[in-house]
Structure formats: C-alpha cells, structure tokens
Amino acid sequence: MSVMLEARGLTKEFKGFVAVNRVDLRVEKGSIHALIGPNGAGKTTCFNLLTKFLQPTSGTITYDGRDITRLAPAEIARLGLVRSFQISAVFPELSVLQNVRVALQRKRGESYDFWRSEAFLRRYDDEARHHINEVGLSDFTDHRAAELSYGRKRALEIAATLALDPDMLLLDEPMAGMAQADVERISALIRRVAVNRTILMVEHNLSVVANLSDRITVLARGEILAEGDYATVSKNPDVIDAYIGAGHA
Amino acid sequence: MMVSEATGMSKLHMAIFAVLLAFLVALPFFVYPVFAMKVMCFALFAAAFNLLLGFGGLLSFGHAAYFGGASYVAAHAAKVWGLTPELAVLCGTAAAAVLGLVIGSLAIRRQGIYFAMVTLAFAQMIYFLALQLPFTGGEDGLQSVPRGRLFGIFSLQDSLPLYFFVLAVTLGGILFLYRVVHSPFGQVLKAIRENEPRAISLGYDVNRYKLMVFVLSATFAGLAGAVKSQVFQLASLTDVHWSMSGEVVLMALLGGMGTIFGPLVGAAIVVSMQNYFATFGAWVTVMQGVIFVLGVLLFREGLIGVLSRWLKRPL
Ligand SMILES: Nc1ncnc2c1ncn2[C@@H]1O[C@H](COP(=O)(O)OP(=O)(O)O)[C@@H](O)[C@H]1O
Ligand SMILES: [Mg+2]
Helix, strand or coil, rough: CEEEEEEEEEEEEEEEEEEEEEEEEEEEECEEEECCCCCCCCCCHHHHHCCCCCCEEEEEEECCCCCCCCCCCCHHCCCCCEECCCCCCCCCCHHHHHHHHHHHHHHCCCCCCCCCCCCHHHHHHHHHHHHHHCCHHHHHHHCCCHHHCCCHHHHHHHHHHHHCCEEEEECCCCCCCCCCCHHHHHHHHHHHHHHHHHHHECCCCHHHHHHHHCEEEEEECCEEEEEEEEHHHHCCHHHHHCCHHHHHC | EECCCCCEEHHHHHHHHHHHHHHHHHHCCCCCCHHHHHHHHHHHHHHHHHHHHHCCCCCCCCCHHHHHHHHHHHHHHHHHHCCCCHHHHHHHHHHHHHHHHHHHHHCCCCCHHHHHHHHHHHHHHHHHHHHCCHCHHHHHEEHHHCHEEEECCCEECCHHHHHHEEEECHHHHHHHHHHHCCCHHHHHHHHHHHCCCHHCCCCHHHHHHHHHHHHHHHHHHHHHHHHHHHHHCCCCCCHHHHHHHHHHHHHHHHCCCCCCCCCHHCCCHHHHHHHHHHHCCHHHHHHHHHHHHHHHHHHHHHHHHHHHHHHHHCC
C-alpha cells in the first residue's frame, strides 16, 4: 500500500509552548486512520498544520507524493485534501441546499461570475439534494442552516465536504454532539465514502473508532504515544494511563 | 422565495423596483428634480458601499477616495479635455476602478479595524492630492464644469435629458449591484462573510473574492461620484473628505446594511436631512451625529433591516 499523507517531524510552537512535537504520521491510501488522545493533546493543531491553516514551526508534509508544506490552505483543498472543523462549520444564513451548492459550484468554476443570475446555480440542485439525502437531511433542504440542531449541522458539513468529492478527508470529531441514531448513520456513511478515499479522523467515541478505523495513532501532550490497530493500542499501558486514565473510558 | 429565471429577481423586489421606476420617471414632470438627482447619486454610492460592507463583510472608511476621485477625474475630463458627459463619466469610473484595485490589493491583507484604517489612510492621501495637485483647483475644486451633449446629441443643459441620464445611470448601477449580490459570485461572498475558514477549506481563494468585491464597490462608488460632478458641475474637496466616507457609512447603517433597499432609503434620509437642516449651518453635523447614534441604538439592523424582519422577507 502506498502512503497518501505523510508528516515528518511536524512541530508547532505557540510562544514557547510546544503544542505538536516532532510528529511523524503516515496515512495509507484508502485507509481510515484515527487520531485519538486526551483534550489538549494537539489533535486539532495537527489538522490545522496538515491543511496549512497553521504554518508549522518545522517539519514537512507530503500529500499524494507531493510536498505541500508551503502551499496555501485553499490550494490544498483544491488538491482534494479537505478538512472539517471541530466547531461545526456551516454558512448559517444560507439554506441547507445553498450550503451544499457553494461546495459544488467551486468545483465547476463559475464562482467569479458576478454578472450571471443566481438562478444559474439551480443546475446543481439535483446533485446537492443527493448529498443532502445521503446524510439524512432531506426534510430540511430549504431550512436556514442556523436553524438546524448541532448534530444536523455536523451532518450538513459532511454533506458539503462530500460534495467536493475529495480524495482525502480530515474529519475533526465529526460525531461530537450527535444523537446515537445519527452517530450510526454517519458511521455508515463514512464507511461507505471511504471505499475509494482516505480518511483521517479525530474521534472521542471509542466504539466508533474501534469499528471504523484500520489504524490508530494516539497523541498525548503533542507527541505520539502509540500507534497500531485498536487491539494493540488499547492494550498499551501508556495509552491506558494517558488516555483512558484521563476519564475517557 | 420564487426567483425569476430571466431576471434572477424575486417578484417582490421586481415590484418594488417597478414602482420606484414609475415614480422616478413621473417625478420631473411635477417638481424641479435637482434634489432627486442628488439622492439618486448618493443612493448609488451607498449601494456600492453596501456591496462591500453588507455582502463582503469589509468596512472601508475611505470610500470618499473613489467617489471624490472619480468626481475630479470626470470633471477634469469634461472641462479640460472637453469630453462628452458619458465619456467623462466613464473616465471617472475607470479611474475609481484602478484606484480600487491598487488600494484594495494592499488593504485586503489586513482584517477588521486594520482594514478600515488602511482604507482611511489611503483616502487621506487622495484628499491631500486633491488639495495639492496643480490641476485640481486647490481649495476651490473644479468649478463650472460644462454640461455637454450626451453622445454629442442631447444637451444636458436641459433639465429633462440630464435627469433621465442620471436616472438611467444610477438605477442601472443599482440594478447591476443587485445582480452581483444575487450571482454565483455573490453566493460565494455571502459564504465568506459567514464563515471564512470554511470557505477556505472548500478551496476558495478568499482574498481574490475580497479584492474583486472591493474593486466592484470602488468602481460603482466612482460612477456615482462621476455622475454627481456632471449634475452639480463641480468636483470639490467635500467629495474626497473623510466626512464623505463617514456619510456613506451612515447611509448604509441607517437604512440597513446587507439589505437591498436600505442604502437607498438611508441615502434619501441623509440627503434630505442635509437639505432641510442646511439653515442650521454647522449644527447639521451634530444633528447627523445624534440621529446616527439614535438610529444605531434603536434599530441596529437599520430601517429596512427592521422592516424586513417584521415582514419576514428579504428587502
Ligand atoms: N492558536 C493557539 N495559540 C496558543 N495555543 C494554542 C493555539 N491552538 C491550540 N493551542 C494549544 O495547543 C494545545 C493543543 O490544542 P488542540 O490541538 O486544540 O488539542 P486537541 O484538539 O487535541 O484537544 C492546547 O494546549 C491548546 O491550548
Ligand atoms: Mg480538538
């Protein structure tokens, strides 16, 4: 198997505080890879570094064989490496349909057309509805995103992300705040979309992690503590100490 | 909301624009329309400013630079180069577009209050140039700009052709800005305004969109200033003064930023206030200040913003 995303010696310092310390991470193409660890371990910071929302203090990042250490975040997204956010990221005043269309229209490139009517965007409606349906939001298509419950906002964010048809997804706690039924729906969706994609996800729900992921990296205090499949990682005494011992059983 | 395929406009908006057009077409047959022309110029100015603030989420405190800069260039083109009014207006507008491109590309690198400060600083430079350059007339500005013949045919000395020229350009400009807001580009702008990191993560180069909306806004602010210089046959320091930048903020906020009709209503109110309170001299500024403070305290969303919420319809 080849490597889709690789970080070497990834380090981020905030005014002397090292949030991410010499992290080496390899995500295999086509795998679901989980990044877990206690709060404040540096997981979100890692995501910000990998997608260049933050500039690493040192280290290199390669994506699909290409050095992306110096690229801008929007460029990385256009290469097919798309992230979601820990705090749900939707466009609150746009409708659910419009939220997904904004993602679709970027791929087609009419987004600079300021002279065209908005009605032009209706050509994306069918495709947008398909993605909305996939995450179970069909009944809310014309609602403003702001009106959705927290779990549904997360689902909408996933729908918009999938609308970009990315090769690799970075999902930051995609199921936080979701009801159990939604967790199952989104788990199933992630498994389905992972068929020809690579996924790196941060998730606190350990049963989800155990079920979905091929490989797990455990992060604590900015450093990698352990790596392997669920059986290996969950037996590691350091992990039990740092992670499960910290109240995440 | 039903949106027409051809015009991209909702029925309600189309009806409002139709009533407005009918009113403005009939107006000059009943009253001498100088006041109306002034309101129309400022309505376009405020609508252009609102594109940037209300839909781009960028607060410029230097829009007088484009309004006034274009006013000077258009006045100069008509007076010194002897160009016909439409060409003079075109020159002024083009100058504002170039100015917007230069200032915008430097300003959009900054956020929030720093952005406002950069735009203000550049506007002060334009003011300084208007005061000091040899061909701007210093303290007097450019006076007695001739009202030439539109397309070399219709003399704008006559009030009806002048009025309809102003009506066509300003309403045309406002409709164009409406289209920009309701375009695929406008949709991305709204997305960026609402959640910039998310727009980036979808692959949008947000700075390009910001620059583009900045240039569009500056261009139409320039169009408004250029037309105004032809109507009043004058380009003066008032047009490039920082208080002009403040007035357009006032118009947009009073009427309702991020609404379609708010800036038009705001412009009408502010221009009326200045006209009717003119006899109070310097007190106009104080009254404006009081009205502004009251307006912001009482209706944060502006008049049209509040109305829009009551009616549950975008206005
Ligand atoms: N922009 C920042 N400035 C300073 N410290 C930060 C910043 N972002 C994150 N941190 C710190 O880095 C550490 C890791 O945070 P984070 O990556 O959000 O952890 P996790 O996602 O694993 O819970 C925390 O101690 C946090 O306070
Ligand atoms: Mg986090």
